[in-house]
Amino acid sequence: MSGDELDLEQEHLTELYAHVDALRAQAADRVEAGGDPDTVAVWKAEVSRLDGIEHGLCFGRLDMNDGTSAYIGRIGVFREADDEQLLVDWRAPLARAFYTATAADPQGVRRRRRITTRGRAVVAVDDELLDSDGTEEHLVGEAALLAAVTAERTGRMREIVTTLQAEQDAIIRSAERGVMVVQGGPGTGKTAVALHRVAYLLYTHEHLRNRGVLVIGPSRIFLDYIGQVLPGLGENRVVASTIAELGGVLEAKSADPDAERKGSARMAEEVAHAIRSRVRVPDEPVEVTFEEQVLSLDPATCRRAVCKAREAGLPHNQARLVFQDELVGSLVGSLVERMESLVLSEDGRPLDGGSADGRLSAADRNALSAAGVIVDPDDDAPREVIDSADRDALRASLLADDGVLGALDELWPELTPEQVVTDLTGGGPRTSADVPLLDEAAALLGHDAAKAVFGHVVVDEAQELSEMQWRMLMRRCPSRSMTLVGDLAQTGSPSGASSWGQVLAPHVADRWRLAELTVNYRTPSEIMAATEDLLAGTGLRPPRSVRSSGEVPWLERVPRGSLGGLVGEVVAGHAEGQLAVIAPSDLVSELASAVGAGLPVDLTDSVVVLEPGQAKGLEFDSVLIVEPAAILGGGGFGRSDLYVSMTRATRRLGVVCVGSVPEPLAGMASREPSSVVR
Numbered sequence: 001m002s003g004d005e006l007d008l009e010q011e012h013l014t015e016l017y018a019h020v021d022a023l024r025a026q027a028a029d030r031v032e033a034g035g036d037p038d039t040v041a042v043w044k045a046e047v048s049r050l051d052g053i054e055h056g057l058c059f060g061r062l063d064m065n066d067g068t069s070a071y072i073g074r075i076g077v078f079r080e081a082d083d084e085q086l087l088v089d090w091r092a093p094l095a096r097a098f099y100t101a102t103a104a105d106p107q108g109v110r111r112r113r114r115i116t117t118r119g120r121a122v123v124a125v126d127d128e129l130l131d132s133d134g135t136e137e138h139l140v141g142e143a144a145l146l147a148a149v150t151a152e153r154t155g156r157m158r159e160i161v162t163t164l165q166a167e168q169d170a171i172i173r174s175a176e177r178g179v180m181v182v183q184g185g186p187g188t189g190k191t192a193v194a195l196h197r198v199a200y201l202l203y204t205h206e207h208l209r210n211r212g213v214l215v216i217g218p219s220r221i222f223l224d225y226i227g228q229v230l231p232g233l234g235e236n237r238v239v240a241s242t243i244a245e246l247g248g249v250l251e252a253k254s255a256d257p258d259a260e261r262k263g264s265a266r267m268a269e270e271v272a273h274a275i276r277s278r279v280r281v282p283d284e285p286v287e288v289t290f291e292e293q294v295l296s297l298d299p300a301t302c303r304r305a306v307c308k309a310r311e312a313g314l315p316h317n318q319a320r321l322v323f324q325d326e327l328v329g330s331l332v333g334s335l336v337e338r339m340e341s342l343v344l345s346e347d348g349r350p351l352d353g354g355s356a357d358g359r360l361s362a363a364d365r366n367a368l369s370a371a372g373v374i375v376d377p378d379d380d381a382p383r384e385v386i387d388s389a390d391r392d393a394l395r396a397s398l399l400a401d402d403g404v405l406g407a408l409d410e411l412w413p414e415l416t417p418e419q420v421v422t423d424l425t426g427g428g429p430r431t432s433a434d435v436p437l438l439d440e441a442a443a444l445l446g447h448d449a450a451k452a453v454f455g456h457v458v459v460d461e462a463q464e465l466s467e468m469q470w471r472m473l474m475r476r477c478p479s480r481s482m483t484l485v486g487d488l489a490q491t492g493s494p495s496g497a498s499s500w501g502q503v504l505a506p507h508v509a510d511r512w513r514l515a516e517l518t519v520n521y522r523t524p525s526e527i528m529a530a531t532e533d534l535l536a537g538t539g540l541r542p543p544r545s546v547r548s549s550g551e552v553p554w555l556e557r558v559p560r561g562s563l564g565g566l567v568g569e570v571v572a573g574h575a576e577g578q579l580a581v582i583a584p585s586d587l588v589s590e591l592a593s594a595v596g597a598g599l600p601v602d603l604t605d606s607v608v609v610l611e612p613g614q615a616k617g618l619e620f621d622s623v624l625i626v627e628p629a630a631i632l633g634g635g636g637f638g639r640s641d642l643y644v645s646m647t648r649a650t651r652r653l654g655v656v657c658v659g660s661v662p663e664p665l666a667g668m669a670s671r672e673p674s675s676v677v678r
């Protein structure tokens, strides 16, 4: 590439950064100026948005057949003086051809240029001419793509905006409405695509910026791993959460022997039943003491109040108000009757012979005051003995009375979600399987009014969610605008999905669409070949690898006493990128101390030791799997745990067995003396 071309692109890039710097300075000035906190927060967010796109601001250029051209980058930039568009946002319709044009379908593009930058300097430009022989191509910008997928891992996911492929682009730009499931094998870019789709939807749909987008991930480790992607795309308005965090439980334990039962949709009935059964209709009259008088609530009155409250169709704690209203009304009635019997004869005439015109006499007032009804001394207008204002006053006194409230609580208690779930599962520390139960209870009790709902929800590793977790998420997304990404072959939770249709039917019937990703960008073909026997008989096919690495995965058997030594040897020989040792949970701390790896895991360390469940969604340059037989035999989903573990590597895979070699791995090559998972 000629130096002239580099100079030309450098000139353009410098102009772009000058504009971005001016925008940043303007936003920083507004922050400095202070004022209304909401406005300041908006300007602060703008500064951090502009900081986020600093790296790789412009990465492409399209030259069209009609002689026009456009630069493609992370945000749109206009020159104010002449309204000239200096940079087209990658999400704009005009940028689409950058990802989808091929020689067979050039879409008016003559030349696609990839611009590589380091800091603010242009370091390379690579051109593709699309007017060649028109042969079908599958990968757009193959060289740049391969450079991206073979680059060393850092423990933080990168955005892929410069090398998105056509099948990924189609999903990212798919309409916002409804539920879209993205099914794809390991390494097909599901997570990356889901995050780029979020950025696209926020750019395209104004209303989502106000209503919010929620991204659900399987663990905090995973959310930290993907945490840089959206800021790198200029988006910092997204809520990222695990299901437990969404339920406000930050420290939920993940292991729960009862998780499968707690995840079943039948628990929704049980939660509802636990709440209903706290309401009591007595068989005998209930005595209520109020200001030294004993009143009585008979069973029929209580039953009527319960029916009325249930008919209101309100959540339990709100329906309690209807119930309370009914019963207090009945108590007011009894009290009024009692008071009136003190001052009126049976046929309603004042007992003291009172005044003929209906005014209260002094004797009436004394009798009323003795019964607890205070009447304004100046008010001697004609009136009923106990009027509606007196009734209201009585009602207020009853509602302020501990004895009365205690009696009401006995019959229709005000409940908290925690009380309901304790009734069902017992006390003790909460696990993540309890969170959807707490959430279900909150909804039925009416405790969820303050809970946020979102305009769009993205769920990663969606195959892992239980039926109860789906119910919880659906409550957060009344519009049912959702992107769900996952892989049925990787389901590792006993409550997880074996069919998308089954999972979604209770919520959207068959109104959902399926998109598939078919190319594995992460795992080289040699490693995918080693997983083939694991999938045999499942009806699931592994995705096609985009490349081979030339490195054959190996397997070695060692006596138990030599395990730490061998793992230590592999770790010592590891020199490039990141290495993950993935082992059954009972070996993790032993191995972590043998190789000096930190616990809890810090994904930016060069060597990490993890259990299979924690490795979900992550990737490393090299992976060493320890004791696959124990992973495979660890519960009903061992096969998928092992499949997930094996497919985390971008380059090299080694397997160490202490016990037997699992049948599906029997065909793996032995370790050459020189082969370490470097």
Ligand SMILES: Nc1ncnc2c1ncn2[C@@H]1O[C@H](COP(=O)(O)OP(=O)(O)OP(=O)(O)O)[C@@H](O)[C@H]1O
Residues within 6 Å of the ligand: 145, 148, 149, 158, 159, 160, 163, 164, 165, 168, 184, 185, 186, 187, 188, 189, 190, 191, 192, 193, 487, 521, 522, 616, 617, 618, 619, 647
């Ligand atoms: N078009 C692309 N250009 C560059 N890198 C890509 C592209 N698509 C995917 N990748 C890379 O491939 C790797 C796998 O992507 P990702 O983690 O999104 O896959 P996944 O389908 O979610 O995998 P899994 O189900 O195994 O967790 C990532 O490093 C991602 O950056």
